[in-house]
Amino acid sequence: MTALDTPVVVPARRATVRRAREGGLSGPLFVSGYVVLLLAFGVLPTLYAVYLAFTNVRGQFTGLNQFLRVIQDYRFWPAFGNILVYLVFWLLLIVVLTVGVAIVLRSRMPAPVSAALRFLYYIPGALAGVASVLVWLFMLDPSVSPVNWLLNSLGLTTFAEVLAPGHLSLIFALIAFWTGAGGWIVVMYGALNNIPQEVLEAARMDGAGPWRMALHIQIPMIRKWIVYMVILAFAAGTQLFVEPQLLQTASLGRVSPTWSPNQLAYSYAFQHGDFNGAAAISLVLLVIGLAGAGLLVTRSGLFKVDES
């Protein structure tokens, strides 16, 4: 990543160095706490996972054999297939709806209504992951759901029918959207606030309606925030674990215990005692996450300093 930044950062670097000297130790001290935690709970475990993924249980070097073995596991492709469908639903939902809602709130609503709605949208995000899944367990069970008329009208009369394998990706995407969207709506709203009023005025003078304004002025100008959101949503999405794991228990096993790749890694480590295989799956996820982020960062120029 530093390599990518080099051409732009060079002139700025001298200034940073000078500032660091002026500030003495306070800068490094401020970040040191985080750096220690990052090393202890982020970097070192990752390195340990890399070590595990390239060795076997006796500590012998195995090359890519661990990866070949987990890829051949009968649960590997279904798990990644599930997560792919889930990501498509979830990223589409979050990009289209959060940006759309933020634009409507910013441009088409009186300020008090907009503030109240932003607060309302944010509430589900304040629930911790597990609690929000529990809420959905009630929502999805026709025998207790407050919206069971809706489920019934879709031909779903029992919890088991709601949890049919084909519905799961969509259900998890809905849960993720419900908990995550509120926060992002607030962020997107803030991003829209950064667009200078003159630009919007000028567009209006030129005869741009709400649609043109959104498509040609607002969305392009908050593109970086959208990319940032997609990177984080993509990374979080590939790591899906809590929702399927809880639903697996709550549905009395009707959801596969290895529905998502992270669950598969968990089952490798803690049911089969195969930490090497689990590490290999985790690394596959890490590579996918990094590749996705790298692609988006380079294509969108997210870290280009000169533009801003």
Add this chain to the structure above:
Amino acid sequence: MKSSQRRLVHALTAVFATGVLAGACASADPNAASETTAASFTPQPQDANAKITVWTDSTRLPSVQAYQKANPNVPMDIVTYDGSADGSTYLQTKVQLFDRTGSGWPDAVFASPTDVTWASQPTSPSAQAFAAPVDEGLVPADTLKNFATGSLAPCQYNGHTYCERNDIAQVVLWYNKSLLDQFGYQVPTTWEEYQALGDKVAKEHPGYLVGAIGDTNSHESYFWSAQCPAQQLTDAKTLRSDLRDPHCTKMSGLLDDLIKAGSVSKQGFFGQGFAKDYGSKVLMAYGPSWYGQYLFNSAFKTPAGQIAAAAPLKWQGESQTFTGNVGGGVWMVSSHSKNLKAAAALTTWLTTSDDNLKAAPTYPAYSPGAKAWLANPANKDYFAADVSGPFQQAANEVWTGWGNTKFSDATAWSSIVLPAVTAGRTLTETLPAWQSEIASEAKSVGYTVTTK
């Protein structure tokens, strides 16, 4: 940017090339490790005063506390956990971690019979199997002889016994005597009579149920009892799974017929809302001995004096009756314990003493204890007729052809078969998918699978 991308590509190529070149490197197969199974175990240096840590489920907690009260000089640390119920892998997870860190194992633990399968073998080449062989000086052979026929089968591996069976969950035919009398029906004794009665109930009293298949363990009630070789361990490393066997197809056909008729529910007895919506409509239930107290009494709140048990069903034309088993627990002693004697004394008291067993919450596996349990009126007050006969008969008829595998038999049934049936397919249509899931699971944990 271009050059950095190129550099990245080069670096990745290099990494992959090294990996591929290292094709000659060590095998990644973790199951190669368990070949080196050590039959004997090396005890820790013993200390007669060492504190023993006991992991129990909440149901057996009062028994452990009673032991502590009666033996205040035994230093004990009692921990409650989920007891491995409902396919939980908590114990297995923790032991895997303790094996890696080299400390932390409980000394005595209540677990499910399937746990013994992994606990009797080392989890890695450097680890020692978690369970201590109790037949090596910890529990007298005379005591082990008194457990009900076949009840120690899950405990046995390589000629040693690795656990003491706490309770058995032999499958019997439960029925609501009051309803059955009111409808004027006879209790069936064969599967064929059961099917005929199910069809009759569907016609004459629609809405009433003679069974349900939607629980995580329904296959153990039906397919295990039917002697269906879904997962038969022919030896410790070979699993036979043949769902085309007539015993399996006869059972799936029978259930499909009754599901279609409407007298067998696709939902589970323990499913959400079942007790409220259908609890009073259950005429019969084919299930384990603990259904009486835990399903009819606790979940359905059926009043006392209505429910009774009958002996297991058999296939017409077969001379011998077999039945299934749904759960039941075991007690294991840790091979890492510093006080094996105290741990084994506790597990032996829990599993064999009349004092404990006469008031045990479930049917004891230890035959003399089971007699004491049946002699205690409190265990039978609830029922409309004496359950002693059917319970004792069923306890000795549990089919031993259903293997305690290293993977849970509930996964394939719950996540493959049940969703398919919910979606409208028949059990018979789903048998091949069920078999292939069992085979895949078995292969992934190192079994050789045969389907003949």
